[in-house]
Amino acid sequence: MSFLGDVFDWFANGDHWTGNEGIPHLVLQHLGISAISLVVAVLVALPIGLVLGHARKGGFVAVNVSNVGRALPSLAILLLAVLTFGIKDPPEVFRSVGIGSIPTFIALVALAIPPILTNTYVGIADVDPDLRDAASGMGMNGRQQLWRVELPVALPLIMAGIRTSAIAVIATATLAAYVGWGGLGRYIIDGLAVQDNAKVFAGALLVALLAIAVELALGALQRVLVSPGLRVDAGPAGEITTPPRPARA
Amino acid sequence: MGSVLAAGYSGSAWIDWSWVNDHTTEILTRLREHVVLAGLALLYGLIIAVPLAVLASRKRRLLAPILSVTGVLYTIPSLAAFAFLLPFTGLSRETALIPLTAYSLLILVRNVVTGLDAVPPEVVEAARGMGYSGTRQLLRIELPLAVPTIIAGVRIAAVTLIGLVPVAALIGQGGLGAMMLDGFQRSFRTPITVAGVLVIALAVVVDAALLALQRLATPWTWRARSIA
Amino acid sequence: MTKSRTRSGKHALATVAVALVIALALAACGSSSSGKAKSGSSAASNTKLVVGSKNFGGAQILSQAYGQALAAKGYKITYRDNLGATEIVYKALQNGDIDLYGEYQGTLLTYLGGTPTADRQTTYAALQQKLPSDIVATTPAEAVDVNGFYVLKSTADKYHLTTLSSLVPVAPQLVFGGTPECQDRPLCLGTKEQQLYGLHFKDVKKLDEGGPVTTKALDDGTIQVGLLFTGSSVIKSNYVLLTDDKGLQPADNPVAVIRKSVDTSAINGIIDKVNAAMTTAEYNKLALQVQNEKQDPKDVAAQFLKDHGLA
Numbered sequence: 001m002s003f004l005g006d007v008f009d010w011f012a013n014g015d016h017w018t019g020n021e022g023i024p025h026l027v028l029q030h031l032g033i034s035a036i037s038l039v040v041a042v043l044v045a046l047p048i049g050l051v052l053g054h055a056r057k058g059g060f061v062a063v064n065v066s067n068v069g070r071a072l073p074s075l076a077i078l079l080l081a082v083l084t085f086g087i088k089d090p091p092e093v094f095r096s097v098g099i100g101s102i103p104t105f106i107a108l109v110a111l112a113i114p115p116i117l118t119n120t121y122v123g124i125a126d127v128d129p130d131l132r133d134a135a136s137g138m139g140m141n142g143r144q145q146l147w148r149v150e151l152p153v154a155l156p157l158i159m160a161g162i163r164t165s166a167i168a169v170i171a172t173a174t175l176a177a178y179v180g181w182g183g184l185g186r187y188i189i190d191g192l193a194v195q196d197n198a199k200v201f202a203g204a205l206l207v208a209l210l211a212i213a214v215e216l217a218l219g220a221l222q223r224v225l226v227s228p229g230l231r232v233d234a235g236p237a238g239e240i241t242t243p244p245r246p247a248r249a
Numbered sequence: 250m251g252s253v254l255a256a257g258y259s260g261s262a263w264i265d266w267s268w269v270n271d272h273t274t275e276i277l278t279r280l281r282e283h284v285v286l287a288g289l290a291l292l293y294g295l296i297i298a299v300p301l302a303v304l305a306s307r308k309r310r311l312l313a314p315i316l317s318v319t320g321v322l323y324t325i326p327s328l329a330a331f332a333f334l335l336p337f338t339g340l341s342r343e344t345a346l347i348p349l350t351a352y353s354l355l356i357l358v359r360n361v362v363t364g365l366d367a368v369p370p371e372v373v374e375a376a377r378g379m380g381y382s383g384t385r386q387l388l389r390i391e392l393p394l395a396v397p398t399i400i401a402g403v404r405i406a407a408v409t410l411i412g413l414v415p416v417a418a419l420i421g422q423g424g425l426g427a428m429m430l431d432g433f434q435r436s437f438r439t440p441i442t443v444a445g446v447l448v449i450a451l452a453v454v455v456d457a458a459l460l461a462l463q464r465l466a467t468p469w470t471w472r473a474r475s476i477a
Numbered sequence: 478m479t480k481s482r483t484r485s486g487k488h489a490l491a492t493v494a495v496a497l498v499i500a501l502a503l504a505a506c507g508s509s510s511s512g513k514a515k516s517g518s519s520a521a522s523n524t525k526l527v528v529g530s531k532n533f534g535g536a537q538i539l540s541q542a543y544g545q546a547l548a549a550k551g552y553k554i555t556y557r558d559n560l561g562a563t564e565i566v567y568k569a570l571q572n573g574d575i576d577l578y579g580e581y582q583g584t585l586l587t588y589l590g591g592t593p594t595a596d597r598q599t600t601y602a603a604l605q606q607k608l609p610s611d612i613v614a615t616t617p618a619e620a621v622d623v624n625g626f627y628v629l630k631s632t633a634d635k636y637h638l639t640t641l642s643s644l645v646p647v648a649p650q651l652v653f654g655g656t657p658e659c660q661d662r663p664l665c666l667g668t669k670e671q672q673l674y675g676l677h678f679k680d681v682k683k684l685d686e687g688g689p690v691t692t693k694a695l696d697d698g699t700i701q702v703g704l705l706f707t708g709s710s711v712i713k714s715n716y717v718l719l720t721d722d723k724g725l726q727p728a729d730n731p732v733a734v735i736r737k738s739v740d741t742s743a744i745n746g747i748i749d750k751v752n753a754a755m756t757t758a759e760y761n762k763l764a765l766q767v768q769n770e771k772q773d774p775k776d777v778a779a780q781f782l783k784d785h786g787l788a
Contacts, residue, residue, distance in 0.1 A: 003336060003490070008307075016715070020680075023412075027410040028385045039685070064456075067404060067405060067408050067452075067455055067456050068408060068449065068452045068453050070405070070409045070412055070452070071408045071409045071411045071412035071448055071449060071451070071452030072449070073408070073412060073425075073429075073444070073448040073449065074446030075415045075416060075418070075426055076427050076429050076441050076442070076444060076448070078444070079429055079430075079432070079441050080438060080442065080445070082433075082689075082690065082693075083433065083436060083438060083441075083689060086693040086694065086695045086697050087684075087690055087693060087694055087699060088693075088694070088698070088699045089699060092389055107472065125291040129558065134533045167324055167326075169325060171326030171327060171328070171329075172326075173424050174327055174328045174329060175419075178419060179433075179685070179690055180654070180682060180683065180684040180685065180690045180694070185328060185340065186683070188328055188329065188332045189419075189657055190658075190683060191332070191656045192332070192335070192419070192420075192561065193561070193562055193564070193657035194562075194564050194657070194659040194661045195564040195565060195568060198298075198338035200299070200332045200335055200336065201332065201333060201334065201336060203329070204325075204328075204329035204330070204332040204333045205329075206327050207329040208324070208325040208326070208327075208329050208330075208333075211324045211325060212321060212324050212325075212328055212419060215320075215324050234482075241398075254539070254772055254776055254777065254780050255513065256770075257766070257769070257770025257771060257772060258770065258771040258772070259771070260769070260771055265771075272773075275773075313586065337571065339561060339569075339574065340557075340569060340574065341574075375639040413565070414576070421557065421559070421560050421561075426559075427559065430559065431559065433688075433689065433773055434532070434534065434559075434685075434686070434688050434689070434769070435688075435689075435767060435768055436688070436692075436711070437771045439771070
């Protein structure tokens with residue numbers, strides 16, 4: 001078990017907790033760009049999903065994009081973005097909100113949009129017609145229906161989409177170390193380069209723990225935000241397999 | 250004796266079609282590698298997931314732990330997962346295959362369980378009444394009725410895996426991902442673009458094919474639906 | 478009614494299962510890419526060799542040249558390309574995952590703990606001493622591809638930089654970008670360099686193997702000093718190579734490193750012929766074809782062998 005001993009030693013080494021390549025710095029870098037990318041993706045995808053879902057337009061595209069969107073080749077986007085934009089430090093304005101690398105930011109936002117867009121669309125469009133009837137029967141106009149009825153009902157699915165995107169973003173931010181960026185992927189790429197297996201393993205462990213922590217945090221957030229009457233199970237894979245409604249008499 | 254080399258290719262164009270023309274063999278080889286990797290992971294995933302799901306649907310206490318474990322496996326970013334195994338299995342196909350298989354488990358187990366759960370109680374009753382029990386009931390009644398949901402899960406898993414395989418190029422196993430890295434190292438856009446487009450195209454084709462299969466396996470109107 | 482449902486359900490299940498299994502079994506029968514092999518002498522014709530390569534253009538050309546020259550004489554070659562730096566590929570060789578690969582003797586000698594010199598012969602002798610008994614290296618080629626510390630002409634003019642020694646006092650004001658393994662490599666910014674020059678930069682960035690990330694970073698000012706390979710990286714006309722006045726960089730000539738268990742004098746002979754034709758000028762030309770004209774290392778090597786009558 002001396003390999004695990006090596007990994008333990010790596011963590012125990014004080015040097016690895018300080019400075020630009022220290023664990024705290026890289027964790028913050030990783031989280032920083034992931035957070036801002038997710039926020040921007042939500043700002044882009046949520047409104048589009050809400051509008052389209054409410055109008056029930058563009059359904060074919062939205063739903064079929066959803067599954068294929070899982071295969072979006074993040075590596076290709078990242079590499080093309082680096083070849084186009086280089087790895088120059090962005091202006092301070094961007095850096096202060098966590099965007100330490102333009103190509104990485106672009107790739108992460110592109111990746112995060114599909115799950116949020118699709119889940120928002122499907123969540124809104126699939127609201128039980130009876131509920132919508134009831135709402136308009138109560139005198140609500142379209143916009144009120146959207147905010148007061150459809151959005152809260154669709155919230156579990158929307159949150160599930162955001163969670164899926166969050167995990168995808170953290171995973172792809174790990175890759176950005178390959179093109180000279182930082183983040184926790186740095187330990188993995190550097191460790192691979194010099195065959196330092198303890199470093200590689202430690203890096204992998206840190207990334208995994210970060211992803212799990214974020215998943216749990218967002219799950220807790222979902223439980224807080226979503227009305228108890230709407231509890232629906234949705235996991236990190238984001239999809240909810242809804243059992244069909246019971247057959248009516 | 251002519252030159253083996255064509256005229257050079259454009260580094261700046263997004264796709265230099267003459268490169269594509271000259272490299273169809275290589276492109277197809279990489280495509281095949283990609284399909285094999287994703288396909289094997291899917292196959293192994295099914296082999297593990299179906300028994301696991303059957304177990305979980307029978308003994309409900311096990312469902313939450315099984316979903317938790319497969320959920321954790323799913324959450325681990327792919328590069329990290331490949332990196333975990335590297336010290337033990339080296340630069341081999343297993344280092345890529347094992348994590349890929351693990352990623353498929355959450356989706357597959359979930360869908361098989363949901364599919365089995367959705368079998369109407371009346372049908373189970375009727376089956377019991379006709380003398381079916383245990384394994385026969387499972388194999389002849391429940392699993393067949395769960396097939397549409399299972400295929401829905403296979404669709405999601407297949408597309409997810411297709412998207413994950415390129416990352417394995419960083420440990421020497423990436424199918425179309427290897428084309429991406431190669432292009433990048435030479436500041437050459439074309440292979441990256443072509444590989445990226447092919448990954449999406451592959452996902453679209455596989456998704457459509459499995460959707461057709463799903464519809465084929467559903468002669469009745471009622472079907473379970475997977476969202477996003 | 479239940480019976481007909483069962484039958485169609487069973488039918489569906491069976492169809493799906495059979496289709497999946499067949500499709501995947503067929504796909505699984507596919508194997509990884511293999512190289513071409515022409516029919517040749519009987520001694521060679523059933524020998525299979527796995528040729529690996531390091532992860533940058535120059536090294537890939539070497540491995541391809543060796544592999545294709547062997548294939549032309551009847552060996553059955555498969556390639557495992559782009560595996561990584563010396564650390565990874567050499568280990569793969571020791572494990573038997575690959576049988577041979579194209580390496581640079583100075584880099585390998587340093588990796589094994591030895592001290593290369595600027596002389597090709599003495600470095601080779603030292604390498605042979607350091608290699609374990611189950612691995613051999615062939616006679617080195619004439620070409621040289623070493624680590625180069627490059628700055629933009631504007632930077633050189635600003636700080637009056639010509640040699641690495643002239644860089645030392647200015648280094649703390651500058652940002653350096655190089656390979657991820659640079660600080661562990663004696664010939665880069667590792668221990669030996671520190672003893673000879675003692676370069677301490679304001680910041681050290683880990684980029685790539687003398688590739689586009691490093692050149693772009695140099696171009697747009699993200700770094701002021703970049704590590705590129707003198708023989709096989711893209712060196713733009715406004716880059717200035719800082720002269721290695723204290724002779725840190727060794728005779729880093731191409732060699733083929735082979736597992737002794739598969740090595741034969743016939744194989745050595747074939748590779749020696751390839752290396753004999755590999756001058757610095759040739760090597761440079763090939764590397765630039767890959768980097769600038771976007772040719773494949775495979776094709777470039779093929780043309781090289783053809784031009785020299787080796788394939």
